[in-house]
Amino acid sequence: GAGVSQSPRYKVAKRGQDVALRCDPISGHVSLFWYQQALGQGPEFLTYFQNEAQLDKSGLPSDRFFAERPEGSVSTLKIQRTQQEDSAVYLCASSLAGSNVLTFGAGSRLTVL
Amino acid sequence: QKEVEQDPGPLSVPEGAIVSLNCTYSNSAFQYFMWYRQYSRKGPELLMYTYSSGNKEDGRFTAQVDKSSKYISLFIRDSQPSDSATYLCAMSAVTDKLIFGTGTRLQVFP
Numbered sequence: 153g154a155g156v157s158q159s160p161r162y163k164v165a166k167r168g169q170d171v172a173l174r175c176d177p178i179s180g181h182v183s184l185f186w187y188q189q190a191l192g193q194g195p196e197f198l199t200y201f202q203n204e205a206q207l208d209k210s211g212l213p214s215d216r217f218f219a220e221r222p223e224g225s226v227s228t229l230k231i232q233r234t235q236q237e238d239s240a241v242y243l244c245a246s247s248l249a250g251s252n253v254l255t256f257g258a259g260s261r262l263t264v265l
Numbered sequence: 266q267k268e269v270e271q272d273p274g275p276l277s278v279p280e281g282a283i284v285s286l287n288c289t290y291s292n293s294a295f296q297y298f299m300w301y302r303q304y305s306r307k308g309p310e311l312l313m314y315t316y317s318s319g320n321k322e323d324g325r326f327t328a329q330v331d332k333s334s335k336y337i338s339l340f341i342r343d344s345q346p347s348d349s350a351t352y353l354c355a356m357s358a359v360t361d362k363l364i365f366g367t368g369t370r371l372q373v374f375p
Contacts, residue, residue: 156308185362192273194353194365195309208362243308252297252357256308 154178156257158244164263165234173229173260177246184227185254186219187243195243201227202249234264268292271354271366280375284341288354288366291335295356295364298330300339303351303368312352313339344373 157176165171177184183202187195188211197211203224212219216235221227231238241261245254271288278284286300297316301309313328315321315337321328327340337356341348354366 187365192367194269194271194355194367197362197364200362245308252359252363253299253311253314254363256301256310258306258308261306 156244156246156255158242158257158260160260161258162261162263164265166265167234167236169234170230170232171234171262173231173242173244173262175227175229175244175246175257177225177227177244178255180248181246181255182224182249183247183251184221185245185247186227186229187245188213189241189243189259191240198229198242231262234262236264238262239264266291267367268364269354269356269366272369273367275370275372277372277374278344280344280346280373282344282373284344284348284371284373286339286341286352286354286369286371288337288356289335290337290356292356292358292364293332293335294358297357298328298337299355299363300326300328301353301355301365303353305350309353344371346373346375349373 186198189195200208201221216232218230241259243259245256300313302312303309318332325342329338351368353368355363
């Protein structure tokens with residue numbers, strides 16, 4: 153597609169529910185990143201894929217967070233047993249191989265009640 | 266202490282003013298320096314990209330990097346109300362993971 157597409161744009165979850173956030177990167181972009189952006193803060197790195205391989209997951213805050221990109225294209229970020237502190241905007245970005253010029257999606261805003 | 270420090274603002278200036286936005290950093294391995302602009306409820310979009318030290322100009326925007334001081338700046342000339350947004354500095358040591366500042370909220374009033 154023309155840009156990075158994320159869905160849903162807005163998600164409200166009750167504490168303890170599981171959520172799944174989807175990212176559809178730019179066609180041909182090998183690298184895919186997930187960032188978490190809390191209100192009034194800059195994006196914080198969560199995890200990075202090159203094709204289907206998850207090369208860095210050092211930013212995932214707990215084992216409740218899981219990301220996958222099984223066919224090297226669409227990626228899903230899953231958060232199990234959501235907590236209030238998980239409330240944030242989750243940004244997905246993609247880039248060409250070896251490039252650190254990231255193109256971001258509009259984000260998925262998660263609110264945990 | 267965070268690797269990248271950025272004054273969160275908000276910064277409010279009249280239309281036509283020169284705006285100066287700054288970041289400091291602690292990791293001397295950073296080589297790539299960027300500025301992203303983020304409008305409300307949108308994702309960040311790349312504004313300026315600089316490798317190593319020096320200046321880069323693009324229209325009304327000038328990016329400066331001083332690696333000896335670990336200090337980067339973005340200047341906006343003849344600021345417009347449409348420049349009202351949050352400006353995020355970002356940097357990396359290798360060509361993948363970007364580290365962002367907290368962002369500076371800028372408001373340009375007519």
